[in-house]
Amino acid sequence: MGTAERKAKEKEELKALILGAAKKLFAEKGIEETTIRSIAKEIEYSVGTVYVYYKDKTEILHDLHQQGFAQLGGEFRALFHVSDPMERLKALGRIYMKFALENTQMYDLMFNMKAPMDFIKANEEHHWKEGNATFDALRKTVQECMDQGYFNGHQLEPLSFAIWGSVHGMCSLYIRDRVKAATGQEPDPLMNKAFEDLMLMFSKK
Amino acid sequence: MGTAERKAKEKEELKALILGAAKKLFAEKGIEETTIRSIAKEIEYSVGTVYVYYKDKTEILHDLHQQGFAQLGGEFRALFHVSDPMERLKALGRIYMKFALENTQMYDLMFNMKAPMDFIKANEEHHWKEGNATFDALRKTVQECMDQGYFNGHQLEPLSFAIWGSVHGMCSLYIRDRVKAATGQEPDPLMNKAFEDLMLMFSKK
DNA sequence: CAAACATAATGAACAGTGTTCAAAAAATCA
DNA sequence: TGATTTTTTGAACACTGTTCATTATGTTTG
Structure with a gap:
């Protein structure tokens, strides 16, 4: 009809x-x-x-956080053209951080705020498919790095989480106004340099 | 009188x-x-x-966040007995993480919530002395590590921030319920293993 | 076409929040 | 004791998310 x-x-x-x-x-x-x-x-x-x-505000917040993941996920997927996994890992991190700095509110919603997780818990019996997919992209890349001899003596799961956490941590401190307040440095250049420092350590064979 | x-x-x-x-x-x-x-x-x-x-709720929150820093700061100071800087760096991280996992609300207030920073901006012209002191403990230790040949080719400031960020990131994801949701793993063991992974990478000469 | 029905949109009302401030109560002073 | 100062009070205000009987609009049918 x-x-x-x-x-x-x-x-x-x-x-x-x-x-x-x-x-x-x-x-x-x-x-x-x-x-x-x-x-x-x-x-x-x-x-x-x-x-x-x-039905309520958390549903709006959840729908919106899905849009954010759709955008970030798209940018991630585009990076799978990069065949060298360590290069891809760095690119993933750079894109992730760029996304955070350019979409602070959206990033906050996706990775800091409680609302979207509350909605998932109440309505979709515990499956955060957006987060899963994003973490999967990272995990796959880390696995390929390990296959090439990087990250010797590490385990895939905790290592992938540690890498995610380390970039997220800097972004989170940035968004929540702790960077300049704690270090006294200009946030943006510091973030970029710190990111390079991390990647330098990660890519040591 | x-x-x-x-x-x-x-x-x-x-x-x-x-x-x-x-x-x-x-x-x-x-x-x-x-x-x-x-x-x-x-x-x-x-x-x-x-x-x-x-005068308002943010002042209560700010006073409380100071209490948290007093506790964490005390625990940090006790660790300066450890003379080996790399050992101390690891211990600082472990204590920091333990504090976060055992005092989730307080940690959230200290490093995630906006209220304390809003109060500082409105009342103390931009000086987050609590955060500064804590970051200083880390920075000093990192400097000593560099003096002993660790972290070659890195700069003190961004490196210290990167280290802080990496541990904070894991704690933050934990507190905001993203760990299990994204990785599918049990959060607590994953956190501990990931922390070791990080420290292993940081301590590579 | 008009009447009956179904769907969609409304906004006043409710319970909760942080916050204010004239008034009451208590403590102190002369 | 009586006057004065200090402390405490809670009703009231402006805001929030949320609900739901009522109104308005659109659709179908006799």
């Missing part, structure tokens, strides 16, 4: 409209400062309408 | 009482879930009283 189809499409469109407004406001004024009312106002609908399409 | 003295002391005591209640509730039910009203109830005073002794 044509009408039902069109209806379903319209519903999807409005849902996307809400999400788009949320994304815009999050980037503009931060996630904490963005209210359901401000989202409703942005798209010129009432608060109630937002709740017709999203 | 004796009375004025006693008064000042009583004021300090009540302030400490508020802070103690806050600390207790934070550890019990989490920081986000602890309200000014619940703090007031805990010490059997009214909401208004809390605001006589603390």
